[in-house]
Amino acid sequence: METLTETTVDFDLAEQTVRELNHELHAPTATHYRVLNPRGAHSVAAGINDEIDVEIDGDVGYFCAGMHKTGKVTVNGMAGPGVAENMMSGVVHVKGHASQSAAATAHGGLLVVDGNASTRCGISLKGGDIVVKGNIGAMSAFMAQAGRIVVCGDAGEALGDSIFEARLYVRGKVASLGADCIAKEMREEHREELVQLLKDAGMDQEANDDAYVDSFTRYGSARTLYHFNSGE
Amino acid sequence: MRSPEDRGLRESAIFDRASIAAIQHAAKTGVYDIRGWGAKRAVPHFDDLLFLGSAISRYPMEGYRERCDTDVTMGEMNAKNPMTLDIPITIAGMSFGALSAQAKEALGRGASAMGTSTTTGDGGMTEEEREHSSKLVYQLLPSRYGMNPDHLRRADAIEVVVSQGAKPGGSGMLLGQKISSRVAEMRTLPEGIDQRSACRHPDWTGPDDLTLKIEELREITDWNVPIHVKVAASRPYYDTKLAVAAGADVVVVDGMQGGTAATQEVFIEHVGIPTLAAIGPAVKALKEMGVHRKVKLIISGGIRTGADVAKALALGADAVAIGTAALIALGDNDPRWAEEYEKIGSAAGYYDDFHEGRDPAGITTQDPKLAARLDPVEAGKRLKNYLQVLTLEAQTIARACGKSHVTHLEPEDLVALTIESAAMTGLPLAGTDWVPGRSSNGWGPSSNGL
Numbered sequence: 001m002e003t004l005t006e007t008t009v010d011f012d013l014a015e016q017t018v019r020e021l022n023h024e025l026h027a028p029t030a031t032h033y034r035v036l037n038p039r040g041a042h043s044v045a046a047g048i049n050d051e052i053d054v055e056i057d058g059d060v061g062y063f064c065a066g067m068h069k070t071g072k073v074t075v076n077g078m079a080g081p082g083v084a085e086n087m088m089s090g091v092v093h094v095k096g097h098a099s100q101s102a103a104a105t106a107h108g109g110l111l112v113v114d115g116n117a118s119t120r121c122g123i124s125l126k127g128g129d130i131v132v133k134g135n136i137g138a139m140s141a142f143m144a145q146a147g148r149i150v151v152c153g154d155a156g157e158a159l160g161d162s163i164f165e166a167r168l169y170v171r172g173k174v175a176s177l178g179a180d181c182i183a184k185e186m187r188e189e190h191r192e193e194l195v196q197l198l199k200d201a202g203m204d205q206e207a208n209d210d211a212y213v214d215s216f217t218r219y220g221s222a223r224t225l226y227h228f229n230s231g232e
Numbered sequence: 233m234r235s236p237e238d239r240g241l242r243e244s245a246i247f248d249r250a251s252i253a254a255i256q257h258a259a260k261t262g263v264y265d266i267r268g269w270g271a272k273r274a275v276p277h278f279d280d281l282l283f284l285g286s287a288i289s290r291y292p293m294e295g296y297r298e299r300c301d302t303d304v305t306m307g308e309m310n311a312k313n314p315m316t317l318d319i320p321i322t323i324a325g326m327s328f329g330a331l332s333a334q335a336k337e338a339l340g341r342g343a344s345a346m347g348t349s350t351t352t353g354d355g356g357m358t359e360e361e362r363e364h365s366s367k368l369v370y371q372l373l374p375s376r377y378g379m380n381p382d383h384l385r386r387a388d389a390i391e392v393v394v395s396q397g398a399k400p401g402g403s404g405m406l407l408g409q410k411i412s413s414r415v416a417e418m419r420t421l422p423e424g425i426d427q428r429s430a431c432r433h434p435d436w437t438g439p440d441d442l443t444l445k446i447e448e449l450r451e452i453t454d455w456n457v458p459i460h461v462k463v464a465a466s467r468p469y470y471d472t473k474l475a476v477a478a479g480a481d482v483v484v485v486d487g488m489q490g491g492t493a494a495t496q497e498v499f500i501e502h503v504g505i506p507t508l509a510a511i512g513p514a515v516k517a518l519k520e521m522g523v524h525r526k527v528k529l530i531i532s533g534g535i536r537t538g539a540d541v542a543k544a545l546a547l548g549a550d551a552v553a554i555g556t557a558a559l560i561a562l563g564d565n566d567p568r569w570a571e572e573y574e575k576i577g578s579a580a581g582y583y584d585d586f587h588e589g590r591d592p593a594g595i596t597t598q599d600p601k602l603a604a605r606l607d608p609v610e611a612g613k614r615l616k617n618y619l620q621v622l623t624l625e626a627q628t629i630a631r632a633c634g635k636s637h638v639t640h641l642e643p644e645d646l647v648a649l650t651i652e653s654a655a656m657t658g659l660p661l662a663g664t665d666w667v668p669g670r671s672s673n674g675w676g677p678s679s680n681g682l
């Protein structure tokens with residue numbers, strides 16, 4: 001890493017291709033990148049595997065920061081479907097809204113969405129964390145196996161359908177719960193992890209506000225679908 | 233005692249013994265049957281085709297002197313590192329979880345010895361199989377269990393699994409007995425639960441999304457390796473077209489007879505079309521798009537012999553994949569375990585309760601004691617031998633048809649034995665020039681009004 005230049009390298013997608021961008025990010029020569037004119041391009045900054053910091057100025061299409069590992073990606077705009085899908089570690093921060101399947105199957109790392117996230121947010125989550133400052137859409141946390149999702153706004157229909165061991169914290173209304181998903185007691189350990197997640201998402205003021213933290217409800221699995229003979 | 237037949241009793245063809253037993257089981261338990269293996273009913277298959285060989289109008293190659301090559305290369309159009317298989321037979325995706333670690337290792341050993349690939353499965357990549365497979369295809373499935381970009385980068389090819397022939401539109405299952413601590417950890421699941429995987433991909437739906445998904449996988453892996461798309465044989469003409477349009481280097485079409493580790497019996501036997509019926513439409517799609525033999529077609533579901541391999545290639549496939557046959561070669565359903573199969577309510581040659589994890593042969597199990605029965609080195613040798621026989625048999629037929637490469641076999645070399653298989657494949661019925669649905673060329677019995 002010592003050989004990497006500390007200055008920020010600009011990468012203009014009006015001039016160069018996503019393929020060239022990703023090629024550079026997969027064998028980085030700098031620690032900081034700024035991506036200009038993404039104009040909804042797909043797979044921007046997918047497959048990062050280094051401690052680099054990538055800032056994208058504008059909206060991105062599908063699979064931005066897909067399978068992200070270790071570094072940080074910031075989207076100063078909106079993100080299309082599958083942002084940070086199957087993320088392993090590191091941070092992805094969307095300053096606008098995120099479309100469907102945000103952080104789908106993420107195994108680790110943290111996705112922060114400042115706006116809303118659409119349907120299927122955190123679907124099949126496998127250990128990653130998600131903090132959405134706005135609302136999330138229907139079928140979110142479907143079959144979520146592990147990891148945590150914090151929703152500061154409302155959740156859409158069928159939240160946590162067929163959920164396994166993921167933990168969901170929702171501050172607002174839940175339109176409906178999916179099969180086998182139930183509200184659960186908020187014990188001290190849950191409160192602590194919620195506070196930490198809010199802090200990780202840069203929401204220190206809220207994290208330190210007891211009333212704010214207390215207004216969340218925890219949801220998780222009733223574990224009645226874990227064995228086939230106990231119900232379909 | 234005389235058998236019921238000898239006593240003049242008649243068994244119902246409709247309510248046969250298996251149907252009666254199934255009704256009795258359902259009535260008793262209220263639970264549907266889940267099992268492994270593939271469809272057991274008879275459907276039109278490669279046995280319904282014959283090769284013509286050579287005579288005066290065609291001449292053959294000399295058996296041992298003249299070359300008959302068998303290699304096939306995937307991904308030449310898009311991948312920086314295309315994958316070449318020395319033989320047109322690859323080991324289909326079977327998960328660690330469904331199979332023991334020893335079985336996965338044995339598959340790798342046997343395939344590598346013959347210069348061909350193995351495929352991961354619905355449970356991620358194990359170190360054992362990466363280590364022992366010189367060419368490894370990494371599956372991206374709806375469940376994404378154990379999906380890891382580091383593994384993606386270590387793969388020789390990537391296979392996006394849309395669906396499986398045994399259960400088009402269904403998902404994987406792994407019952408609690410097989411969710412050992414290692415399996416649970418790899419899949420991020422609680423130990424011992426009955427697991428059902430998702431049947432839809434979590435982050436894409438439909439052909440346009442698939443295009444973007446393939447592009448993402450190429451971007452993540454720097455366009456290094458070929459990308460396969462695996463679909464169950466249900467609407468192979470359209471699915472092949474859509475997979476090619478989405479950018480696949482290889483289309484894998486898995487017929488309804490294709491094996492499974494655990495699926496509802498009703499799914500296995502009643503959903504999807506036979507392998508034989510799926511090849512023609514897939515080849516037609518490739519030809520219409522001008523990519524036949526460029527985008528490669530892998531066919532699976534019920535491949536047993538070199539004749540099956542040769543017939544699939546002659547119909548237009550570039551390679552075949554095998555699952556069930558590979559497990560049998562390792563030692564599955566071996567008569568040496570006959571007594572133990574009886575003890576668990578089955579019999580050697582009939583065993584299909586892969587989901588129960590009690591496999592006496594140590595293949596479809598996570599029980600350490602049973603799994604230890606399978607010696608990966610010995611089992612790998614058996615698989616190598618079997619792959620060698622398949623290859624030699626396919627070459628024998630190709631030479632007899634005058635071909636210097638097994639993929640030069642063509643529909644011209646084949647005829648159909650039944651009207652059904654003729655209609656499904658577009659091949660003439662043996663001894664005639666008649667293809668159902670088409671007018672004849674004028675020499676066969678049907679054109680003489682016979």
Ligand SMILES: Cc1cc2nc3c(=O)[nH]c(=O)nc-3n(C[C@H](O)[C@H](O)[C@H](O)COP(=O)(O)O)c2cc1C
Binds near residue numbers: 489
């Ligand atoms: C034990 C077992 C496990 C399987 N696991 C998978 C899997 O994880 N992913 C997949 O795409 N197909 C899976 N299959 C299907 C095979 O990849 C392949 O499509 C099928 O076995 C081909 O048909 P055949 O068994 O008649 O050769 C499995 C099959 C078997 C027998």
